[in-house]
Ligand SMILES: [Zn+2]
């Protein structure tokens with residue numbers, strides 16, 4: 089893909105550039121920063137406007153609710169909205185209905201009288217038909233296990249991909265470079281890898297690798313300073329940047345809070 093100056097100029101007139109600049113101002117990984125804001129906004133609108141939306145219910149039902157991180161993020165969002173939990177109750181009502189239906193089917197399984205063959209055929213699980221107990225359990229579990237992915241994760245999948253592409257597209261822009269090269273900004277390892285995955289030419293790839301390399305060497309230096317200056321004779325010389333370096337290293341390897349370090353999009357596809 090080739091991006092010319094007109095594309096970049098057009099992109100910078102859009103809202104995503106405003107969003108990206110905001111993320112670059114925060115420091116750390118700009119992709120994580122945008123994703124954090126984006127999921128927060130998404131949960132707010134989900135609770136305010138879409139708690140009754142059919143397509144939201146269908147997706148949340150398929151995955152039997154959300155992953156652990158998003159379950160508690162949603163709970164926080166409900167609290168922040170000042171709600172007593174009604175939005176969540178409405179959103180999860182259909183899951184409970186489906187669960188009851190499934191459990192009723194499970195508790196009926198195998199209890200059907202042999203003579204009532206027709207009735208037996210209708211039941212979801214049929215112990216006598218299964219080859220053995222293990223395949224009987226498998227049959228049950230295949231009904232019980234959620235089939236979809238968490239709606240929060242699915243939202244982040246889009247946000248991760250969109251925002252990474254925006255950064256790759258901007259690599260030649262001078263204004264972007266001036267901000268991006270700032271030492272306060274550091275792509276987390278996950279997003280650095282994903283950015284490599286999504287780069288479409290060697291020039292862009294080389295640019296991002298060079299910047300990352302010099303920032304990582306600098307960070308390692310600061311952390312070495314932090315360790316070495318624990319010697320009481322040197323303690324007074326410790327800089328702010330050195331004393332915070334271990335936190336930046338944690339964020340580099342583990343991504344920002346609430347953002348899965350394994351990411352949401354696959355690498356190498
Ligand atoms: Zn990140």
Ligand SMILES: [Zn+2]
Nearest residue numbers: 155158238241
């Ligand atoms: Zn999730």
